[in-house]
Amino acid sequence: MSAHCQVTGRSPGFGNNVSHSHRRTRRRWNPNIQTKTYHLPSEGRRVKLRVSAKGIKVIDRDGIEAVIARLRKQGQKL
Numbered sequence: 001m002s003a004h005c006q007v008t009g010r011s012p013g014f015g016n017n018v019s020h021s022h023r024r025t026r027r028r029w030n031p032n033i034q035t036k037t038y039h040l041p042s043e044g045r046r047v048k049l050r051v052s053a054k055g056i057k058v059i060d061r062d063g064i065e066a067v068i069a070r071l072r073k074q075g076q077k078l
Contacts, residue, residue, distance in 0.1 A: 003030040006076065007055035007067055038064045047078050 004011045010031040016024040032053040037046050042065060051059065059067050071078060 003033055004050070005031055005033060005052035005055045006049050006071065007051045007058055010052045010054065040064060040068065049078075 012031065013029040015027060015029070017027045018024055033050055034053065034056065035048060035050055036056065037048045038059070039046050047064075047068065049055075068078060
């Protein structure tokens with residue numbers, strides 16, 4: 001659960017490293033997770049979220065109030 005975005009739900013992708021001789025070993029692609037603090041003017045407090053780079057763009061586009069309302073509707077406690 002460490003590499004999981006709270007806004008978009010992005011999580012690691014899994015696959016193989018393939019060498020020149022075609023030996024395969026398992027690997028994972030982690031999303032770009034950042035810990036960001038946002039100010040909620042309606043509640044007068046700050047909220048710390050673990051979001052991906054795409055999640056930051058979603059918050060910039062929709063606004064933090066709308067995103068927090070959507071997360072609470074999904075049942076996340078913030």
